[in-house]
Amino acid sequence: xxxxxxxxxxxxxxxxxxxxxxxxxxxxxxxxxxxxxxxxxxxxxxxxxxxxxxxxxxxxxxxxxxxxxxxxxxxxxxxxxxxxxxxxxxxxxxxxxxxxxxxxxxxxxxxxxxxxxxxxxxxxxxxxxxxxxxxxxxxxxxxxxxxxxxxxxxxxxxxxxxxxxxxxxxxxxxxxxxxxxxxxxxxxxxxxxxxxxxxxxxxxxxxxxxxxxxxxxxxxxxxxxxxxxxxxxxxxxxxxxxxxxxxxxxxxxxxxxxxxxxxxxxxxxxxxxxxxxxxxxxxxxxxxxxxxxxxxxxxxxxxxxxxxxxxxxxxxxxxxxxxxxxxxxxxxxxxxxxxxxxxxxxxxxxxxxxxxxxxxxxxxxxxxxxxxxxxxxxxxxxxxxxxxxxxxxxxxxxxxxxxxx
Amino acid sequence: xxxxxxxxxxxxxxxxxxxxxxxxxxxxxxxxxxxxxxxxxxxxxxxxxxxxxxxxxxxxxxxxxxxxxxxxxxxxxxxxxxxxxxxxxxxxxxxxxxxxxxxxxxxxxxxxxxxxxxxxxxxxxxxxxxxxxxxxxxxxxxxxxxxxxxxxxxxxxxxxxxxxxxxxxxxxxxxxxxxxxxxxxxxxxxxxxxxxxxxxxxxxxxxxxxxxxxxxxxxxxxxxxxxxxxxxxxxxxxxxxxxxxxxxxxxxxxxxxxxxxxxxxxxxxxxxxxxxxxxxxxxxxxxxxxx
Numbered sequence: 001x002x003x004x005x006x007x008x009x010x011x012x013x014x015x016x017x018x019x020x021x022x023x024x025x026x027x028x029x030x031x032x033x034x035x036x037x038x039x040x041x042x043x044x045x046x047x048x049x050x051x052x053x054x055x056x057x058x059x060x061x062x063x064x065x066x067x068x069x070x071x072x073x074x075x076x077x078x079x080x081x082x083x084x085x086x087x088x089x090x091x092x093x094x095x096x097x098x099x100x101x102x103x104x105x106x107x108x109x110x111x112x113x114x115x116x117x118x119x120x121x122x123x124x125x126x127x128x129x130x131x132x133x134x135x136x137x138x139x140x141x142x143x144x145x146x147x148x149x150x151x152x153x154x155x156x157x158x159x160x161x162x163x164x165x166x167x168x169x170x171x172x173x174x175x176x177x178x179x180x181x182x183x184x185x186x187x188x189x190x191x192x193x194x195x196x197x198x199x200x201x202x203x204x205x206x207x208x209x210x211x212x213x214x215x216x217x218x219x220x221x222x223x224x225x226x227x228x229x230x231x232x233x234x235x236x237x238x239x240x241x242x243x244x245x246x247x248x249x250x251x252x253x254x255x256x257x258x259x260x261x262x263x264x265x266x267x268x269x270x271x272x273x274x275x276x277x278x279x280x281x282x283x284x285x286x287x288x289x290x291x292x293x294x295x296x297x298x299x300x301x302x303x304x305x306x307x308x309x310x311x312x313x314x315x316x317x318x319x320x321x322x323x324x325x326x327x328x329x330x331x332x333x334x335x336x337x338x339x340x341x342x343x344x345x346x347x348x349x350x351x352x353x354x355x356x357x358x359x360x361x362x363x364x365x366x367x368x369x370x371x372x373x374x375x376x377x378x379x380x381x382x383x384x385x386x387x388x389x390x391x392x393x394x395x396x397x398x399x400x401x402x403x404x405x
Numbered sequence: 406x407x408x409x410x411x412x413x414x415x416x417x418x419x420x421x422x423x424x425x426x427x428x429x430x431x432x433x434x435x436x437x438x439x440x441x442x443x444x445x446x447x448x449x450x451x452x453x454x455x456x457x458x459x460x461x462x463x464x465x466x467x468x469x470x471x472x473x474x475x476x477x478x479x480x481x482x483x484x485x486x487x488x489x490x491x492x493x494x495x496x497x498x499x500x501x502x503x504x505x506x507x508x509x510x511x512x513x514x515x516x517x518x519x520x521x522x523x524x525x526x527x528x529x530x531x532x533x534x535x536x537x538x539x540x541x542x543x544x545x546x547x548x549x550x551x552x553x554x555x556x557x558x559x560x561x562x563x564x565x566x567x568x569x570x571x572x573x574x575x576x577x578x579x580x581x582x583x584x585x586x587x588x589x590x591x592x593x594x595x596x597x598x599x600x601x602x603x604x605x606x607x608x609x610x611x612x613x614x615x616x617x618x619x620x621x622x623x624x625x626x627x628x629x630x631x632x633x634x635x636x637x638x639x640x641x642x643x644x645x646x647x648x649x650x651x652x653x654x655x656x657x658x659x660x661x662x663x664x665x666x667x668x669x670x671x672x673x674x675x676x677x678x679x680x681x682x683x684x685x686x687x688x689x690x691x692x693x694x695x696x
Contacts, residue, residue: 070661076448098444236535237556237645368663380646384558
């Protein structure tokens with residue numbers, strides 16, 4: 001029955017996609033844009049000036065984060081995709097390899113100086129021979145903490161090193177009224193990597209291959225499992241990070257700027273009782289550079305219009321407008337500098353952290369292979385009491401040799 | 406001549422649907438399973454290469470696949486008897502009266518079959534939630550510690566199976582009720598006149614006459630549970646640590662999240678063969694039983 005359902009869904013998506021792309025014929029120019037998550041209405045608002053100026057209509061389609069793979073696969077299979085689509089950084093390599101995106105290297109971008117690599121915070125996508133996307137928004141991870149709860153427990157400063165995090169978390173867990181000290185999302189494969197970086201190590205070796213043999217990674221594992229062993233983090237995988245932070249059950253965690261929006265929405269009265277700080281670190285304070293890019297569908301019907309839209313979206317003032325509308329940090333360096341100086345202490349922390357941030361290794365499939373193997377190894381230690389030595393050996397065996405160019 | 410064509414004309418629509426949505430996909434899966442088709446190959450078929458039986462070899466060496474097979478086995482062993490026994494018992498109880506209350510109950514028991522799976526998962530997710538869930542709240546009232554229903558690797562399979570049983574009973578209750586209605590009243594009245602107790606009437610008259618319905622429900626339920634997908638997908642996405650991943654979910658993840666279509670195709674064929682073998686065994690057993 002479920003197989004039949006899958007087939008039906010595939011057929012229906014094809015019908016819908018055909019209907020969507022069929023509407024673009026005729027004399028007026030129109031672009032279909034896939035925007036991730038629930039930002040599509042605000043995106044429509046953002047591009048209104050563009051449509052008014054160029055008379056190119058923009059049709060925004062909202063795509064939920066966890067169904068992008070199916071939608072993309074269906075679009076590749078049918079050959080009918082959007083004109084422009086937002087791509088999460090962790091999917092970039094797989095989507096580029098699919099061949100569905102327009103190669104933006106070299107001559108294609110002539111006449112679009114705003115899209116040159118040097119203007120962006122993250123230059124990885126446009127360096128080298130192949131480029132299938134331009135950066136669109138930046139994201140990073142910082143330390144969120146409840147200043148009121150930390151102060152009540154006698155902690156006046158947010159922790160600066162991981163050792164302090166562990167010690168403070170112990171103190172907070174022991175406070176009256178119960179609760180924990182820290183929160184580790186069991187689905188967050190970036191956190192152990194951030195821990196490794198900030199302990200001065202890496203998970204990629206000199207030959208650009210995945211290598212979990214670094215002593216700093218071993219220290220990160222000790223930290224990750226130690227927080228569980230201390231009883232400082234909740235062990236249930238369905239723990240709600242926003243509720244945990246708002247209720248005070250988990251007064252510290254590592255997350256991205258989107259959490260600030262979620263907290264303000266869930267508990268506006270909490271303003272002033274929480275703050276953000278740079279990622280703790282023993283050697284560096286390196287955090288994750290993530291975010292999303294925009295790609296152009298190779299077989300789209302109006303390539304010129306798509307590139308003009310990309311041009312518009314990477315203008316510093318568009319990027320600033322997007323930060324004000326949606327809270328996503330700019331990917332363009334000059335716009336980011338402006339945010340850092342003009343948009344309050346929180347934004348300054350984000351922007352500062354972005355200057356000390358790096359992307360996850362560009363492996364063929366981080367989410368469902370390399371990152372998943374990493375999480376499975378760590379979580380098997382903390383949830384089922386697996387032997388750390390065995391779990392890490394299996395992790396190394398499962399990921400050895402994965403190229404991370 | 407025309408007389409010979411007529412029967413074929415009648416079965417043609419069903420046959421065409423079966424060919425288009427049953428046989429053709431399996432044939433395609435078989436072909437794909439011999440290639441290394443991925444996202445790139447999907448856009449340009451020339452990019453996919455023939456790899457022989459490599460996919461099958463790595464599938465059989467993949468511990469995640471065997472974990473999913475074992476999970477599916479556990480689901481089936483837990484779920485099928487529970488579904489068959491529960492729906493039969495509920496049907497027998499519902500059949501006791503034609504009153505308005507019983508007719509309302511009948512509709513009530515059918516609700517899970519027509520409720521959208523997304524709503525089902527949301528509500529059950531809230532019931533099971535470790536922090537805020539109703540179940541743990543009740544445990545707390547009784548002075549018991551909270552239980553990690555969906556996030557404890559040992560507990561997650563029974564928790565997911567309960568939801569699937571709840572959904573699975575709905576349709577089968579209706580099937581049993583229809584079969585119960587077909588049992589002639591005279592048999593039961595005659596037995597009652599002869600002084601047979603109610604239990605005796607059920608075991609000696611009702612159950613034997615329900616045999617075909619029971620076999621039908623068992624066979625279709627086994628097939629459904631070997632393909633279980635919806636419940637683990639919406640409740641846990643297969644976690645924690647793959648402890649609730651069924652074979653169908655594993656194949657979906659390999660195909661649609663990782664883009665390994667050849668690999669997923671090989672798994673699909675293995676699952677198809679397992680289901681075909683189990684179903685043949687059941688049908689054969691029934692034939693032996695009948696003769």
